[in-house]
Amino acid sequence: MEYDVVIGLETHVQLKTKTKAFCSCSTEFGQVPNTSICPVCLGLPGSLPVLNKLALEFAVKTALALNCRIQRYFRFDRKNYFYPDLPKNYQISQYDLPVALQGFLEIEPQEGVRKCIEIKRIHLEEDAGKLIHTEGYSLIDFNRAGIPLLEIVSEPQINSPEEAYEYLLSLKEILRYLEVSDCDMEKGSLRCDANISLKKRDHFQLGAKIELKNMNSFKAVKDALAYEIERQSKLLDKGRILTQETRLWDAKEVRTVSMRTKESAPDYRYFPEPDLLPFVLEDSYIEKIKESLPELPYYKKHRFIETYGLSFNEARFIVSEKKLADYFELCVNLFPFPKIIYNWIVGPLMGELNERKISIEDINILPQDFVCLIKDVESDKINSLKAKEVLKKILDTAKSYAEVIKEESVIMISDSNILKGVVQKVLDENPKSVSDYKSGKTNALMFLVGQVMKKTQNNADPKIVQKLLKELLDGSV
Amino acid sequence: MELNKLTAHQLLGLLKEGVIKSSDVILALKERIDVIDSQINAYVRKNEKIELSYVQNGPLQGLPVAVKDNICTLDLNTECCSKILEGFKPPYDATVISKLKSQGAYIFPLKTNMDEFAFGSSCENSCFGPAHNPWNLEYVCGGSSGGSAAAVAADEAIFALGTDTGGSIRQPASFCGVVGLKPTYGRVSRYGLIAFASSLDVIGPITKDVYDSALILSIISGYDPYDSTCVNLSVPDFTQNLSKDIKGIKIALPKEYFIEGLDKDVEQNIKEAIEVLKKLGASFTEVSLPHTKYAVATYYIIATAEASSNLARFDGVQYGLRINSFEGDSSLLQMYKTTRAKGFGEEAKRRIILGTFALAHGYYEAYYLRAQKVRTLIKKDFEEVFKEFDCILTPTSPTAAFKIGEKIREPLKMYLSDIFTISANLAGIPAISVPCGFTKKGLPVGLQFLAGYFREDMLLQVAYNYEQNTIWHKMKPKI
Numbered sequence: 002m003e004y005d006v007v008i009g010l011e012t013h014v015q016l017k018t019k020t021k022a023f024c025s026c027s028t029e030f031g032q033v034p035n036t037s038i039c040p041v042c043l044g045l046p047g048s049l050p051v052l053n054k055l056a057l058e059f060a061v062k063t064a065l066a067l068n069c070r071i072q073r074y075f076r077f078d079r080k081n082y083f084y085p086d087l088p089k090n091y092q093i094s095q096y097d098l099p100v101a102l103q104g105f106l107e108i109e110p111q112e113g114v115r116k117c118i119e120i121k122r123i124h125l126e127e128d129a130g131k132l133i134h135t136e137g138y139s140l141i142d143f144n145r146a147g148i149p150l151l152e153i154v155s156e157p158q159i160n161s162p163e164e165a166y167e168y169l170l171s172l173k174e175i176l177r178y179l180e181v182s183d184c185d186m187e188k189g190s191l192r193c194d195a196n197i198s199l200k201k202r203d204h205f206q207l208g209a210k211i212e213l214k215n216m217n218s219f220k221a222v223k224d225a226l227a228y229e230i231e232r233q234s235k236l237l238d239k240g241r242i243l244t245q246e247t248r249l250w251d252a253k254e255v256r257t258v259s260m261r262t263k264e265s266a267p268d269y270r271y272f273p274e275p276d277l278l279p280f281v282l283e284d285s286y287i288e289k290i291k292e293s294l295p296e297l298p299y300y301k302k303h304r305f306i307e308t309y310g311l312s313f314n315e316a317r318f319i320v321s322e323k324k325l326a327d328y329f330e331l332c333v334n335l336f337p338f339p340k341i342i343y344n345w346i347v348g349p350l351m352g353e354l355n356e357r358k359i360s361i362e363d364i365n366i367l368p369q370d371f372v373c374l375i376k377d378v379e380s381d382k383i384n385s386l387k388a389k390e391v392l393k394k395i396l397d398t399a400k401s402y403a404e405v406i407k408e409e410s411v412i413m414i415s416d417s418n419i420l421k422g423v424v425q426k427v428l429d430e431n432p433k434s435v436s437d438y439k440s441g442k443t444n445a446l447m448f449l450v451g452q453v454m455k456k457t458q459n460n461a462d463p464k465i466v467q468k469l470l471k472e473l474l475d476g477s478v
Numbered sequence: 479m480e481l482n483k484l485t486a487h488q489l490l491g492l493l494k495e496g497v498i499k500s501s502d503v504i505l506a507l508k509e510r511i512d513v514i515d516s517q518i519n520a521y522v523r524k525n526e527k528i529e530l531s532y533v534q535n536g537p538l539q540g541l542p543v544a545v546k547d548n549i550c551t552l553d554l555n556t557e558c559c560s561k562i563l564e565g566f567k568p569p570y571d572a573t574v575i576s577k578l579k580s581q582g583a584y585i586f587p588l589k590t591n592m593d594e595f596a597f598g599s600s601c602e603n604s605c606f607g608p609a610h611n612p613w614n615l616e617y618v619c620g621g622s623s624g625g626s627a628a629a630v631a632a633d634e635a636i637f638a639l640g641t642d643t644g645g646s647i648r649q650p651a652s653f654c655g656v657v658g659l660k661p662t663y664g665r666v667s668r669y670g671l672i673a674f675a676s677s678l679d680v681i682g683p684i685t686k687d688v689y690d691s692a693l694i695l696s697i698i699s700g701y702d703p704y705d706s707t708c709v710n711l712s713v714p715d716f717t718q719n720l721s722k723d724i725k726g727i728k729i730a731l732p733k734e735y736f737i738e739g740l741d742k743d744v745e746q747n748i749k750e751a752i753e754v755l756k757k758l759g760a761s762f763t764e765v766s767l768p769h770t771k772y773a774v775a776t777y778y779i780i781a782t783a784e785a786s787s788n789l790a791r792f793d794g795v796q797y798g799l800r801i802n803s804f805e806g807d808s809s810l811l812q813m814y815k816t817t818r819a820k821g822f823g824e825e826a827k828r829r830i831i832l833g834t835f836a837l838a839h840g841y842y843e844a845y846y847l848r849a850q851k852v853r854t855l856i857k858k859d860f861e862e863v864f865k866e867f868d869c870i871l872t873p874t875s876p877t878a879a880f881k882i883g884e885k886i887r888e889p890l891k892m893y894l895s896d897i898f899t900i901s902a903n904l905a906g907i908p909a910i911s912v913p914c915g916f917t918k919k920g921l922p923v924g925l926q927f928l929a930g931y932f933r934e935d936m937l938l939q940v941a942y943n944y945e946q947n948t949i950w951h952k953m954k955p956k957i
């Protein structure tokens with residue numbers, strides 16, 4: 002039997018405000034347990050919450066970037082449930098009047114394949130602490146308690162695990178562009194739950210909604226959804242009727258296991274948080290935030306395709322991080338050959354950065370210098386081998402291009418008269434390679450070029466060297 | 479001179495002149511407490527060390543203040559008279575406490591008795607046993623700030639802080655013959671007040687006379703960045719206009735408050751008070767607050783709903799009582815259950831269950847949401863009246879103090895003791911109770927004034943004028 006798949010995603014994003022949502026404790030990751038705490042985030046008796054203005058600004062920013070309707074009047078509610086990591090045994094969250102409603106996110110997994118996924122709601126809430134289970138007892142670290150979270154709920158309009166993956170990628174890109182969250186699933190700054198139901202093709206009746214939790218990476222989301230489609234299809238094929246439940250993804254065993262059924266779903270007894278008054282947002286406040294929004298990746302990608310002639314995949318890569326796109330564009334403004342710059346960034350530059358495990362944000366070669374380097378290669382002032390050496394040197398020392406060039410006494414030796422002597426010397430020292438070449442082993446030529454380059458500290462123009470070598474070798478037949 | 483019998487403003491005069499030191503006052507109180515508090519039980523944890531040599535600069539010159547057991551005091555036990563908060567020492571001061579300290583007050587280390595978590599109208603729901611009425615030890619002192627009112631009435635304190643969620647300052651003040659002021663919601667920071675019902679709770683003074691109430695209100699009021707519900711409004715010196723006469727002031731008498739069930743002696747005292755005020759130039763008109771009859775029901779839904787959530791944090795995990803296991807079961811759930819079963823008293827459990835029910839899925843609309851709508855109507859009733867009138871006069875409670883044990887088994891009867899005070903909390907308006915006489919049995923009766931939002935100045939002015947023309951605030955119990 003054929004089934005249609007209906008998926009909705011619920012994403013929790015930690016906002017990277019300096020302080021927590023309702024107190025002034027630091028949100029820094031990885032601090033000594035229970036050192037970033039105060040009466041408010043510990044929920045001590047008598048303490049009261051005060052909303053972090055920046056958290057609200059980040060929420061509005063995100064909502065605007067996701068094309069949402071900002072609620073001019075919103076409030077917080079208490080979600081009541083008992084759990085030791087929840088210091089007050091209720092979470093300050095939002096229920097019927099969240100910050101924003103009804104938006105959409107456009108995904109474009111391949112060239113020409115576009116899809117708009119609607120956002121149902123966005124709301125602000127506080128994170129819980131972290132339980133650390135040990136043999137016989139458990140410990141609680143409240144450093145995380147009270148960190149602002151944004152919950153972004155999609156409409157059930159995602160139809161495959163791949164689309165879910167794309168949705169998360171796009172969402173992450175946008176949130177990182179806005180600089181409101183790191184979206185690092187490993188550090189827990191992005192968490193995602195999914196719900197999935199199957200529907201017989203050409204039938205109207207939607208199957209039971211299965212909620213999936215405990216997915217710790219984008220790939221895990223994709224895998225868990227794929228697993229569920231398979232599991233549910235098999236059951237439905239056998240004529241079984243599914244019931245609503247929550248299941249946990251077990252990445253090790255590659256399967257989902259039931260956590261609770263609908264009957265045991267908790268009643269959170271939501272009611273308006275009396276310690277925080279309802280909020281009223283002025284149009285001017287929203288306008289101001291709107292004006293501060295950067296160009297978003299989707300639009301940047303298409304602009305880069307049109308303006309710079311990049312291919313879909315090239316553009317997609319270069320806009321994946323805002324800093325990368327900015328760097329690219331700064332370079333192109335200085336030297337209007339986008340393809341050449343793209344190749345230099347994606348090739349040598351990214352290679353060096355990856356090797357050094359540094360991100361484009363921490364790069365220490367100025368776009369001006371990077372462009373100078375590329376220009377010099379293009380105008381044969383330096384050969385590309387030497388250029389890569391210089392690039393390494395700049396990245397290692399944070400010196401300017403001019404300084405490194407001077408220090409390394411970089412000059413392109415293209416004078417045949419000077420090179421002839423070196424070439425002759427290399428031929429004399431490598432009789433084996435010479436005879437190899439003469440017996441038809443053309444690889445030997447490249448070896449000899451290499452030797453000449455070495456002798457000239459990579460300063461020789463390799464084209465001239467090759468020409469000279471050929472002349473001498475072929476001439477002496 | 480028995481310093482403990484004086485008011486704050488009298489003592490401040492003597493301190494300023496250098497006639498006495500604040501340690502003399504503290505010593506006088508300590509001696510008084512040693513002699514009579516075993517009978518009254520206004521204070522709990524009586525073994526806390528009292529600092530005699532407390533020196534403080536500031537307008538209050540080291541004057542001691544008695545603090546209700548639900549207001550957080552740094553490193554000083556704050557237990558809401560509940561077993562579940564046994565040993566809880568807050569790592570911070572409530573904003574009102576910081577303000578008082580910065581003005582030179584001495585925070586009295588013995589905290590005042592109260593109904594557990596402020597749940598009650600008689601101070602009988604305290605894990606430390608009831609506080610007794612200084613006018614007659616067989617009678618209740620009212621609640622929930624019963625200890626604060628009894629301490630002030632029995633001259634065991636110069637003045638005290640109480641909290642008022644549905645009458646918890648005013649009703650015990652009226653039962654004990656002292657002055658109790660409930661400020662406008664938002665006038666005084668709630669930061670550090672262990673919440674009963676967040677949208678109703680207010681901290682206020684319990685004092686020997688109106689002047690002291692004005693004095694203390696001026697100190698504890700004002701904007702607090704740590705309380706989002708606290709209003710950013712400038713605070714006047716409330717003692718400034720007290721003696722301004724009240725000629726031409728228009729006072730409303732809501733007919734819903736002069737009903738059957740109102741004690742005859744109370745009614746008589748109120749009538750006499752009205753005559754006094756008339757002589758001072760106030761005019762009286764009967765008005766209607768039509769939604770008054772829904773106040774008690776509305777109050778008990780909203781208050782218990784909020785309480786059920788506010789008290790969820792008392793679970794044995796971080797602080798207070800923890801009972802790890804029961805009959806060999808040491809699961810987390812069992813720890814929660816046993817700790818809460820043993821830690822909370824009967825009334826606390828009753829209200830948690832009531833509130834949990836009111837918020838439950840499927841009942842929320844019928845109870846909580848409906849109650850909020852009625853609350854809006856009650857507010858509008860008052861707003862209508864205050865368009866025309868300067869204040870409202872009512873009895874504080876339908877009766878004077880009742881006997882200890884008389885109503886404790888009948889929660890509904892007990893709840894009706896707050897019938898005249900609850901509406902002010904639902905509306906958020908300020909109200910004051912001042913002594914206005916005695917019943918034939920010799921128990922004090924209280925008179926309540928209510929005014930519009932942030933019109934404490936009006937309340938205090940009318941109350942002061944009334945007080946200065948009567949003798950009730952000068953009467954002392956014979957204990």
Ligand SMILES: [Zn+2]
Nearest residue numbers: 024026039042
């Ligand atoms: Zn904190």
